[in-house]
Amino acid sequence: MSTLRIERLSDEHGHITQPQILAAALAVHRQLRPMLPETAADYVAKMARITGYGARLVAALNEDDQVLGLALYRVYENTYEDLRLYIDDLVTDERLRSQGVGSALIDWCEAEARALHDLGASIPSTDTRIGAIVRFEGVVRLIERDPERGGAERSLAGLDYQTYDPMAKMELEALARDIAERHALLGLVALHSRRRVAVGQVSFLLTAWAAHRAECIAAVDEFIERMKRDFPIWKRPVWAEK
Numbered sequence: 001m002s003t004l005r006i007e008r009l010s011d012e013h014g015h016i017t018q019p020q021i022l023a024a025a026l027a028v029h030r031q032l033r034p035m036l037p038e039t040a041a042d043y044v045a046k047m048a049r050i051t052g053y054g055a056r057l058v059a060a061l062n063e064d065d066q067v068l069g070l071a072l073y074r075v076y077e078n079t080y081e082d083l084r085l086y087i088d089d090l091v092t093d094e095r096l097r098s099q100g101v102g103s104a105l106i107d108w109c110e111a112e113a114r115a116l117h118d119l120g121a122s123i124p125s126t127d128t129r130i131g132a133i134v135r136f137e138g139v140v141r142l143i144e145r146d147p148e149r150g151g152a153e154r155s156l157a158g159l160d161y162q163t164y165d166p167m168a169k170m171e172l173e174a175l176a177r178d179i180a181e182r183h184a185l186l187g188l189v190a191l192h193s194r195r196r197v198a199v200g201q202v203s204f205l206l207t208a209w210a211a212h213r214a215e216c217i218a219a220v221d222e223f224i225e226r227m228k229r230d231f232p233i234w235k236r237p238v239w240a241e242k
Contacts, residue, residue, distance in 0.1 A: 003062065003063045004060055004061070004062060004068065004100075004101065004104055005060070005061055005160075005195060005196040006058050006059070006060055006061075006104065006105065006108045006195060006196075007021060007058065007059050007060075007061055007196070007198055008056075008057070008058055008198070008201055009021060009022045009025075009057035009058060009059055010051040010055075010056050010057045011201075012056075014051040014052040014053070014054065014055075015048075015051070016044065016047065016048045016051060016057075017198075017200060017201070018198065019044050021059055021061070021065070021067065022043075022044050022047060022057065022059070023040035023041075023043065023044055024040075024065075024066075024067050025059050025067040025070045026040055026043045027067075028067050028068075028069065028070055028091055028092075028093050029043075029070050029089070029091060031091055031093070031094055032089055032090075032091035033089065033091075047072075050072070054074055054076070055072055055073065055074050055088060056072070056073055056074065056075070056112075057070070057071070057072055058070070058071050058073075058105065058108060058109070059071075060092075060101050060104055060105055067093070068092065068093055068096055068101045069090075069091060069092040069093060069096075069101040069102060069104075069105055070089065070090075070091050070105075071087055071089065071090050071091075071105040071106070071108075071109055072087070072088040072089040072090075073085060073086065073087045073088060073109045074086045074088065075112070075113050084113075085109060085110060085112075085113035087106070087109060090102055090105060090106065092105075108195075127186065129186055129211055130186055130209050130210070130211070131210070131211045131212055131213075132209065132210055132211070132212055132213035132215075132216050133207065133208070133209040133216070134207070134208050134209075134213065134216035134217055134219075134220050135205070135206070135207045136204075136205070136206045136207075136220050136224070137202045137204070137205055138202065138203050138204035138205075138206075138224075139200065139201065139202055139203065140156065140158060140159050140197050140198065140199050140200065140201055140203055141156070141199065142155055142156060142199050142200075143155060143156070144156050144237055146237070146239070154237075154239055154240075154241070155239070155240040155241065156199050156237055156238065156239060156240060157198065157199065157238045157239065157240045158196050158197055158198040158199055158201075158238045159196070159197055159203065159235045159236065159237060159238065160195070160196045160235065160236040160237075160238055161192070161193050161194055161195060161196075161197065161203065161233055161234070161235050162194065162233070162234045162235075162236070163192075163194050163232060163233045163234070164232050167232050168192075168194075168231065168232050168233060171230070171231060171232060172190055172192070172227075172231065175190075175223065175226060175227060175230070175231070176188050176189075176190055176223070179208075179219050179222060179223045179226075180208075180219070182219075182222070183208075183210070183215045183216075183218055183219035183222070184210060184211075184215055185208055185209065185210045185215060185216070185219055186209050186210050186211070187208070187209050188206070188207070188208045188209075188219065188223070189205075189206070189207045190204075190205070190206045190207075190223065190227075191204070191205045191206075192204050192205075192231075192233060194233075196238065206220055206223060206224070208220050208223075
């Protein structure tokens with residue numbers, strides 16, 4: 001099995017973010033749901049309606065951007081239980097089954113659900129001390145400078161993030177505790193991607209809450225600067241053109 005990566009095909013608002021990859025997923029998806037539309041345009045339109053109702057889409061791709069599998073899932077909460085993950089469709093190309101594609105998609109969906117639960121559960125809605133909540137999202141931009149080409153600007157397809165997980169988790173938690181104490185925060189949550197993130201997608205999420213906005217803003221600024229300097233995470237550019 002060649003290198004596998006997971007790509008989001010829709011955002012948190014239900015918008016399709018990568019229609020070309022979604023269109024390429026039609027043949028694989030129809031292996032599970034043969035009643036789906038036969039044309040790519042009709043298929044993308046149908047999936048856009050479904051994600052508009054709250055579903056989310058991710059695809060597994062190889063290094064040649066071929067679609068190996070697809071997951072359609074929902075993260076929901078109701079009156080009698082916390083956040084739950086429900087996978088509507090999980091399909092792997094029939095030529096590649098029992099090679100870990102489905103497991104990788106399930107692991108990704110479960111990690112996404114846990115991250116959403118951790119973030120939502122961490123901000124106590126009944127805490128009347130909270131006067132400000134500041135949320136920062138780091139997004140992969142299209143243009144980066146390539147040091148191997150003399151700093152020339154090039155277009156990205158995405159960024160690959162890698163960490164040494166045991167150390168990264170401990171250092172991120174230690175940094176969060178220190179920042180929270182230094183700025184008298186009531187709470188702080190930081191989440192960083194550890195995989196390929198496409199252009200336009202969120203790679204880093206930081207949320208801080210306190211009695212006043214000044215503490216939150218100062219804390220977010222210091223956290224980002226120190227994380228860039230000290231945090232054991234490495235990013236590799238994936239250029240749009242060779």
